[in-house]
Each structure stands twice: as C-alpha cells, then as structure tokens.
Amino acid sequence: MFESLTQRLSGTIERLRGRGRLTEENIRESLREVRIALLEADVALPVVQALIERIKVRAVGQEVLKSLTPGQALIKVVRDELTTVMGSQATDLNLNVPAPAVILMAGLQGAGKTTTVGKLAKHLKERRKKKVMVVSADVYRPAAIEQLKQLAEQIDVLFFASDASQKPVDIARAAIADARKSYVDVLLIDTAGRLAIDEAMMSEIKALHAAVSPVETLFVVDSMTGQDAATTAKAFSEALPLTGVVLTKTDGDARGGAALSVRYVTGRPIKFIGVGEKPDGLDVFHPDRVASRILDMGDVLSLVEQVEQQVDKDKAQKLAEKVAKGKKFDLNDMKDQLEQMQNMGGLHGLMDKLPGMGQIPDAVKNQVTGKEVPRMVAIINSMTKKERRNPALLNGSRRARIAKGSGLTPADVNKLMKQYQQMEKMMSKLSGGGMKGLMRGMKGMMGGRGGMPFR
Template sequence: MAFEGLADRLQSTLQRIRGKGKVTEADVKEMMREVRLALLEADVNFRVVKDFIKKVTERAVGQEVLKSLTPGQQVVKVVHDELTTLLGGEQSKLAVGTKPPTVIMMVGLQGAGKTTTTGKLANHLRKKLNRQPLLVAADIYRPAAIQQLETLGKQLSLPVFSMGDQVSPVEIATKALEKAKAEHYDYVIIDTAGRLHIDEVLMEELQQVKEIANPHEILLVVDSMTGQDAVNVAESFNEKLGVTGVVLTKLDGDTRGGAALSIKAVTNLPIKFAGMGEKMDALEPFHPDRMSSRILGMGDVLTLIEKAQTTVDEEKAKELQKKMRDMSFTFDDFLEQMGQVRNLGPLDQLLGMMPGAGKMKGLKNVSIDEKQISHVEAIIKSMTKLEREQPEIISASRKRRIANGSGRTVQEVNRLIKQFEDMKKMMKQMSGMMKGKKKGGFKFPFM
C-alpha cells in the first residue's frame, strides 16, 4: 500500500498527542522531530521537509491551538491541513477545450507506465465523464508500443489511430487530429515516445508534436517508486515542454511516497491522477485532502462511496438487504457479493479508506490473501444449486465431493460453512440494528 511506512509512523506519532488535554510547546517540538524523521525516511525532499516542519510548528504552537479545549486534536488538524497543502491543496481537474476535441499529450520516460496510463485515462473519460476519446499511437521507437496501445484499445473497445513505425510522430499527430475533428471525438490522447533517460533528440521531437497538436494538457507520467528521481524528471520535462500536470503510477505499490509529497512543492505541478493498481479502471483523480486523510488514518469515505456507486448494482443491493433481514441469504448471494467487492479494488486498499480501520481491533495487522478468495469461490462453485441454497443439507459425503471438486480439503469446506452461518447471524444483527455486542470475533473467510 502507498505511504504505508510513512502512514504508520505519522499515525503512531499523532496518536500520542491526539487525546492530550494540555499540549506544550515541548510536546509539539518532540512530535515534529518524529514527523521530520518519518518524512525523510519516506524519501521526501529535504527542503520540502524543512519547510513543512516550520509551517506546522508555527501554527501548532500558536495561542489558538495551545489554549483550545482540544489542543491535541487541533495539532492533528494542523498537520492534516499542511499535508493537504503540500500535496496540492485542491483537486486539479483536466482542462477542457472550448470546442472538441480536447487534446491531451502524454509524456514521460520509458518504464513509467505511459502507454498503459494512456489507456486508463481514455477508459476513465469514457466511463466517468461519458466522453468519446481517440487514442493515438505516436511512440514509433519502443518495440511493440503501437501494438500495446492497439491491444489496450481492443480490450477497452476504444478506437486507436496508428500509422505504423515508419511515419514521423508529427505526421501521426496531424492526421489523428484531422480524423478526430471529422468524426467528432471529444478527446484526443497522444501516446508519445519515451527514452530511458532525457535527451535533446527526445525533447526536440516532443516540442514539434506540441506545436502541431497544440494540446490543452501535457501530462507527465512518472513512476512513484523512483522517489526523488521522479521530481528531477518532472523538473526537466517541465522546463522543456511546459507540463500542465503529473500522473503518478504505481502508487499502490510498496512506495515510500516521497515523489507525491515532493513533486508539487518542488515543481509547482499539480498531481492530476494516481495509478492505484494494474487493472484498467485503477486510475483515480488525485484529491490532496483525501490522500492526506488516508495517510493520517482518517480514511477516505468519499472515494469509497464513489467506487461503490459505479460498481454496485443498487437494485441488487436492496434485494440483498431484504435477504439479510429475513435470513434467506445464500451461498449464491455471497458469491455475487464477493465479486462486487473485488470489483471495487484490492481489499487492503478498501480497508485503508475506512476511517480508523488501522486502530480497529482485529484490523490493525489483518492480511487479506487474494488467493484465499479464489479458494472460497472454488468451494462454492463445487456445490450444487440446492447445496448453495440450503447448506444444512451438506452431509459428510457431500463435503468430500465438494472438497475433491474444488481441490481444497474437507476442513476448509467445514470452516467456510461455519463462517457462512456465523456471517448470516451477524448480518441479521446488523440489519436489525440490534443493541449490544456479540461476544467473540467474526472473520471473513478471506481474511
């Protein structure tokens, strides 16, 4: 998960001061030492850390905070506000042309995920904004770059304009724009060439494409795993091309987060999108305030709701709610529900969006094994329709057949049936808003 080490350090540091009824200047300075170390370990630019600590300290030791009724919480709010400012303050949306097509030029070094991000962005524009994008394959140098974009186009059912690798990118861009205007596309997204490192030849060619395409946006795709190098790359591209925004890829990986926390402060370029996974819908608009809340363990309910609204079928959700109330929830319903949850994204990311999930008993160090979900699915799919509807009829011989059919053990089948029955009882309690707490803990079958 992105920022994991930084998030853990900051959350534990802030937790010590959060509940204090009285906060002294010494408390704030001690906390700031911990925050400084956490940021430096996350590979945040030294100058950025120094400036951040100075701003937080000045606000946190002010009379307004120290003399407030909840000084500890006020200090946490100051850190949240300054972290949000560091990440860009407000969401920076894509520019839109006065008349279509809006032209977006994708630039970046090889290996940053530029071509994949081009496909993800086109998918986002179509699904979330109901726009018609045209993808343009203008990377004629990297082996299979054109083929990769065409494959993504087929996968997403999106049109791709290409002229092979023997035509100049300038001519490709020119012809693509003519086609987009003639066929009334809303967006043109140009996947340009990258290099392993920045050189004059690359920049000169990109400048020529920029002159012809006159893009409304020049989005720089950078790999957040590269840390401070990402900031250096952003500075170089911006100096030559006038970049309008940054897309951070692999922000779901084991990254320390230094690039995200440094890039806006150093280059003044807004982060417009973040790649949060390998799937083609795993591109999120970047909200500085929401990311700040995630880092500080305050959750990100708005993003969770947005994901659910686009993924979960409302009618099916109502039907499921009714089944929970009258205890008619079956293994088929459970299977369908698991599919909808998986579509929301990696489960550890979803937990990270729940406010206080890190502090909830049993969720702090929970590990979610995606393979276990597949095992559960295999077991359920090995049951007959009647067995899924009436688990109580599953005898010992049926359990052996289900285990053999799914490639799992009888013990796993027993465990799943037991957990399913426990879950039905828990759902009955939750849906009825019953008072009192159930003794003992419940674990989902895939945790």
C-alpha cells in the same frame, strides 16, 4: 501507499491525543518525529524542510497553544499543511475547448504511459460521458502501438492506427484530423519514452507539443521511484508546459514520498493516481483525502464513491427485494457479494481507506494478501447448483469433495460456511425489519470468531 508513513505518524498522533496541554517543547519533539517519518518515506528534503517550518509556525503560535483540545488542533495543522503541499484540492482536466480536446501523455519508458492512456480513456468515457479516441506516437518501443490497440478494444474506445515507419508529428496531426471527422470529444496521444532523460527525447516531445498544441500535457511518473519521481517531473516541467502529473503504481509504493514531493518541486498538480493494471485502476487525486489517509483518518468519501461506481445496482436491488420478502440468503447471493468486493480491490483495496488501520498490527494486516476473496469464490464454484441453493446439504463428505475441487482444505470450506452463516443471520435480521438486530449481527461478525479468512 503511505503504509510506513501512516504507521510512524499514527504513533506520534496517539501520544498527542492524550495530552491536556501542549508546550513548545513537546510540539518540537513531535515535529522531530514527523520530520524523521517524512524523510524515511523518501519525501524530498526541501519539501520536508518547508513542511516542518510551516507546521512549526502555526503550531508554536497561538493557534494550537490556546486550543481547548491542543492534541487535536496540532493534528489538524499537520493535516492542513500536508494537504497544502499536495495541492489543496483536486484539479480537474480542462476539457472546455473546441473538440477534440487533445491530451498529450509524456514520461519515461516503463512509467506506465500506455496503460494510463487506457485507464484515462475509460475514465473519460464512463465518468465524463465523452467520446474518446487514442493514438500511439511511440514508434520506438516494439508492440507499443499493438498494446494500445488491444486496450482500446478492451474498453471500447476509438483507436487511430499508426505505423512505426511514420514520424510522431505526422501521426498526431493525422489523428487530430480523423478525430474532427469522427466528432471525437477527447483525443489521447501516447508518446515515446526513454530509460533516462536525453536531448533527443526532449527535442521530439517539444516538437510534438508545438505541432498539436494540447489543452493538457500530463507527465506520467512511477511513484515507486520516490525522490527520483520529483526530480524527473521537474526536468520535464522545465522542458514542457506541463498541466499536471499522473502518479502510477501507487499500490506498490508503501512510502508515498513522490505524492508529497511532486507538487512542491514542479508546481504542477497531481491530477490522477494509478493503481494496478486493470483499466479501472485510476483515481482522481484528492489532496485532502490523501492527507487524511496518511494520518490514519481513513478516506470514507472515496470509499463511498467507489461503492457508487462499482457495485451492481441491479443485483443489489434484487438482493434487497429477496431479503425483504423473507427469502433465504444463499451461497449464490454470497458469491455475488464477494465478486463485487473483488471488483473494488478485495479486502486489501478497502482496508487502506478505513480509519484506524495504522493501529492494527502488521501481523494481522499481513494476513490480508488479496487471495482471500478469490479462494472463497473458488470454494463456492466447486459446489453444485443444488448445494449453493441449499447449504444445509453440505455434510462432511460433500465438504471434502468441495475442498478437493477448489484446491483448498476442508478447514477452509468450514471457515467459509461459518462466514456464510453469520451473513445469513444478518440478512434474516434485516428481513425482520429490526435495525437493532442487524447491528448486533454485524457486531458478531466483526467480533473475529475464526480470525481472518484464508490466511
């Protein structure tokens, strides 16, 4: 998300960094570029106008002009105002109510409501340690109930069975009664959507809301619909007392206009953003971190949290102990590291959280397709156990066999082995206790010998 906006804004910011002094004229010139970048990112026009006006008032005033580093000060103003328009800080779910806390999910058909129910259930179970139940009140879409049942089994939360012949209000009431008996902390109710807003859908969801009195009513919207996302969210917020918004499919949205528009247009906070189809693809929405990513400053805090949550600590500890004892880092260890990277979204998933990515040419970034790590794992899987433990055995004929077995080329196997050798050198430096040696090894790896892996 935000790739196109980041590229446009990072160019403007780079030109500002070198300025020793900013005048009203070059501030206006820069803001003209910011305005065009926001409009191209499909940000709603009222939001663009309000944002530019707020930046201009702060920037043209004394705050920037008397600053020792005016370029940096203007960047800070832009970052602060982007943060404010998206909601200033992360907004938590209100679960401080007598159990079960009922969360009602609303939205149009195809926005990803059912998938989001599964992701949110996993989030509440694993990160908030809540006992969760899910129920589907979507009696119109074929297989909606079955889809939610399968998701519940996959993430191991309670599922309340419903039937397409029942009324949505009856389903919800029965689920609440069962949740009380089962001592459930949170009940998530999936609702029906339509292809467009209509009176029948709004009447049904209003009746459902009145019957269950949810503590949270979350509007689920597809971020790829851009300005339409904000318009649809506004219509729902006028019909229902929404408490928050979940933006889905953000990994497919290069513009990010919805994220910048929804809060301003609806007055409701974005609470979560959904990425991909996997059950763990749901992140808490932090406006300040997102603003940093838009301005190409990266999002190191989210990256650290991601590592904390998704890295297998037992495997990491075992590898650390192995290296400390001076034992050789082998291809089994490399495979473990690659699989953990894949769990965090692969190279592509990590890239957008790193500072300075807007400055990297598209030709280089486009080489990272998401297939790199699976291909490297496929190569290692094509080796025998003996070869993985002792990579020195891999002569030309063995490498040709491995390439054939993995469906790749001997050149791909050679690239992997080169990367393995660099990692192995780093690990051996670490076992010697020399931090300087480790840093030199990392520098060598980042030096780009051999270029991007597996184009």
